[in-house]
Amino acid sequence: MDKRRLWEAVRPYVMILPAMAGIILFVIYPVLYLVKLSFYKYNLLNASRSKFIGLDNFTQIFTRGDFYSALINTVVYTVGVVLLTLILSLLIAVWLSRKSRFNAVVQAGISIVSIALVWMWMMEPSYGLLNFLLKSLGLPTSQWLQSSRTAMMSIIIVSVWQGIGYYTLIIVAALQSIPPSIYEAAALDNAGKFKMFYKITLPLISPQLFFILIIMTIGSFKVFDTVKIMTGGGPNNATTTLVYYIYEFRTTSIGYASATGVVLMAIIALLTFVYFRLLARKVHYQ
Amino acid sequence: MLAQRQVKTGEAPPPNVRESSAAAYVLWILGVLLKAAVILVFVFPFLWMISTSLQTFEETMAFPPTWLPAIPQWSNFVEAMSAGPFLTYARNSVVVTFSVILLQMLVMIPAAYAFAKYKFRGKELCFALVLLAFMIPGQVTFIPVYLMLAKWGLIDSLLPQIIPFISNAFGIFLLRQYFMQIPQEIIESARLDNASEFKIIRKIMVPMSMPALATIALFSFVSHWNDYFWPLVMTDSDSVRPLTMGIAMLRQTEGISNWHIIMAGNVVLVVPILIVYLFASRQIVKAFVYSGIK
């Protein structure tokens, strides 16, 4: 009998062991190691010859212009992507929320293309098609990825396209779980369409919106693929984001790259904290 | 009278439109057209990609652009695939993606069950670590992980693309939500029927949470099949590189001119996902409706 009780007490730990091992080994430990690395000038050829330099890497970070420009690029990118994706996803989801087969097809079409075919957009030939459309409409064409002004915008647009499918799906599911009788009661209370949206729909899906907001912010701060493939960080570092910045130093200055990674983590943690502080009150859980 | 009219798409006007004026009907038609336009905007580039992949070089350079190739150039695909060791790349992508999914399932299911149904010391702490892992991206951990794996001599294998991902924090989180909604009574009656815990997991929990599992597997598939950053920083030789890196290199080797080749490569990358996605996408909405992300 005792053996059985022992097994029952140990069993939960056995069940979570592989998962926790994976997390500790490949997430927690690396984070701690990263922090340690940030205090060193790492020697790739001979690890033992790495020099402890304290906070030097960090002072470098905060005094270098290229760090700040990477930071600003990342912030601009994040704000652009989060705002546009959230608003567009919300609008499209509301538009498509009525349960009809047509809506389901549109929904499926959008999500397939944007979730699964992520790569396609990144490879689209210099917006040749887009330029043709612009020309035929009499509008000026653009060099899109060649000009630093439009390069960032192009990357933002591509990322928004990639995100909309996924997030509309989440919002549509949330919208469809609102009992219709609440809208009927509001109709009897003589509420107009906008009033229903602001006072009923939005609060009821606020948990999902909050979730999306956090996920998108974190996701935007770690953008890399799109940048590397479409612009290679250019032109003139106009699209170099923080992770791309880290990537550039990953073999030459490991300590410096690690320190930047630490700063990136701190920023993400800070943002999450701010979100919770500011918005948690407005989110209506049930 | 209005109710009889149905647009070719098979969509019928909603009840409130049927009863009201002609103006409302016109507005509804506009809405349908706009939705069709939205689909077009999303789907058109996909069709464009396929079309370009079958054109000749001259056709791709033509202005105004060629919509449909005169003769489909299937040779483009051959050329794309021979620009590098693409068979190896494809094999790597398949092995990595499926290994990751399989391992994740094996690791994630018992963990989610334990978090959902058991009480044990340290449960909150461990789950907090899971949530933390959810929020810490690979872009932060890649340097130390690379150094670690290099020290163990694993860089020349597919392992660096597989083992760091066996713990799918998102999956554990979602699955735990789902498990928590399965009524305790079902599990208790199974225990009364003398079923072991692992049998309960296998025969009850897993079948009942198929939508969630399908969703998690699908997301995992898409994210690992499309993964570019991690293999980029973890691989040193062609023998272990996945398809994504091969396609990206196509862009560099072919320059910015041979779009027909590049698009062909893209199609090869993209079509498997399409197939898998079409197969499992219905489960996604179901999973989110049931578990409710809160």
Next chain:
Amino acid sequence: MPRGLRQEASGNDGNTGLAGGVTLASIELVQVTKSFDKNVVIKDLNLKIEDGKFTVLVGPSGCGKTTLMRMIAGLDPQTSGSVLIDGKDVTRIPPGRRGVAMVFQNYAIYPTMSVRENIEFGLKNNKVPKEERIRLVESISETVGLRPYLDRKPSTLSGGQRQRVALARAMVKKPAVFLMDEPLSNLDAKLRVQMRIELIELHKKLGTTFVYVTHDQVEAMSMADTIVLMNQGEIQQEAPPEVIYRKPGNLFVAQFIGVPPMNVGELGADGVTFGFRPEHAVLSAEPGDFHYSVRGTIVTREMLGSETIYQVRTDRHTFMIKCTEDRFSADQEVFMGVPADKLFFFGADGNRLDERDQRIAGYMNALRVQSHG
């Protein structure tokens, strides 16, 4: 096919003392048809609901009672026909402007708003000025006993409290018509009985037109001024409770209202059915001399305290008999008798034959013949 019967309301009208400033309106449905896609659920229905009265729409699931009420509210517009409130055709008028308030079965209170905000939502939309809004909310919350909960969120309230919120939200708008869709079905038994009485008193006080939907005939009988009994989209009978009980229009009505339902049996002539209520039969150990007397055996006995229900099996039928005394036990042989004035006859079409009908005498004899001691 049983035809619906109309009967003028007779008997006690009940109090209709009007509280100050309250409006009330009559409702009329004219040739109303409702179909969902190809399914016709209600066809050419006509109904007049008197103003100020408590009208109950009752019937089994799927009979169309909720559909009817939603048409009055404007939530599911009719496919054809017209709905008039106070003589005015409201077909084109949106639900929020018909002067109608509704209490939903699941209450449908706005989960993200406080109780106060829930109640004043409709007032705000109708541009009621702030001071008056505050006054109205305070007074209504006093009436329903929600004063201490005004700033709470619905998720922190019990079922009964949530129902009061739904009620308050409806009442505060001072509607001309009150609609209630099975509002008591989600409450536990004790609370249900209490709320029944409160609703009756509320109606007495307000005097507004109440339209109440339920599948529970006990609720219908106890609360209604007029009962509208429906089945499969058709009105079976429309009359006050006493009339429905004592003079059911057809077999369906006779067997729907009353617990246990009316006992029926085939007469064997002209396809006629006879019937009598469980409490009108007399059981005794010796043979009696009632118009319809038969011998039988007690199959089951349910002693409920104030009354006992026996299942009695005769050679041809099984009847449920309700007695105030508990004199018999299972498997005992008894003699059952029914006096002539308590017998009903229903024609082959299901409609009840009126007392003055010529054929009654003949059927009475046929029944007498079947009696045996």
